[in-house]
Amino acid sequence: MIIRAMEFHDFTDCKSLTEMMEDSKFVFKYKHELEGKFEEMLTWFITVKLEISTRPIPPYAADNKKVDLLGLYMVVERDGGYQNVTDNNMWPVIAKDMRYGYHDGEFMRIIYAMYLDVLVYRFKKVKARRPVAMKEG
Numbered sequence: 001m002i003i004r005a006m007e008f009h010d011f012t013d014c015k016s017l018t019e020m021m022e023d024s025k026f027v028f029k030y031k032h033e034l035e036g037k038f039e040e041m042l043t044w045f046i047t048v049k050l051e052i053s054t055r056p057i058p059p060y061a062a063d064n065k066k067v068d069l070l071g072l073y074m075v076v077e078r079d080g081g082y083q084n085v086t087d088n089n090m091w092p093v094i095a096k097d098m099r100y101g102y103h104d105g106e107f108m109r110i111i112y113a114m115y116l117d118v119l120v121y122r123f124k125k126v127k128a129r130r131p132v133a134m135k136e137g
Contacts, residue, residue, distance in 0.1 A: 003033045008044035014119065017041050027074060038070040045119055059111055061100065071098060072108065073116050082117050085109075 006017060017037060021027050027034060043057045059067045075097050079085050085094060091105030098108060 003030060003037055006037055008041050011045075011049065014041050014045055021070075021074070024074070024078075027070075031070070035068065035070045038073070042069060042115060042119070046115070050118070055114060057115070059115065061104070061107065067111055068098065069111075069115055072112055073120075076112055076116070077120075082112060082120065 003017075003020070006013065008014060017034075021034065021038075039058055046052050046055055046057065058069055061067060072094070075094055076082060076085055079090055079094065080088075085091060086109065091109045092102040093105075095104040095108045096102055098104075100108065
């Protein structure tokens with residue numbers, strides 16, 4: 001399976017994994033494999049690319065419950081991304097979707113900002129720089 005063989009050596013490897021996750025049926029079918037690869041990708045991105053060694057991966061909530069970073073990423077993307085969720089004060093709903101209490105909304109926002117927002121920002125930046133194919137004729 002291609003997911004198991006994936007390795008992360010540069011940003012395009014990260015982009016390849018997230019492009020696979022655009023299909024929600026695919027994510028549902030291979031969720032277990034994707035969770036591990038997603039954490040592996042984030043570990044590479046945060047510790048190697050960003051050179052940040054102080055963020056534990058995966059993060060844990062106060063009740064020693066592991067935060068599902070793939071699930072958080074998918075839920076926030078489904079709801080329009082970080083800015084849309086923040087502008088519409090949807091973080092309490094995100095927390096509830098992640099099986100936390102509404103009061104954990106700010107915690108979910110902070111986790112997303114610390115672990116996922118910079119990665120998503122880079123994806124958008126790379127996508128914006130792609131050359132547009134010119135039409136012939």
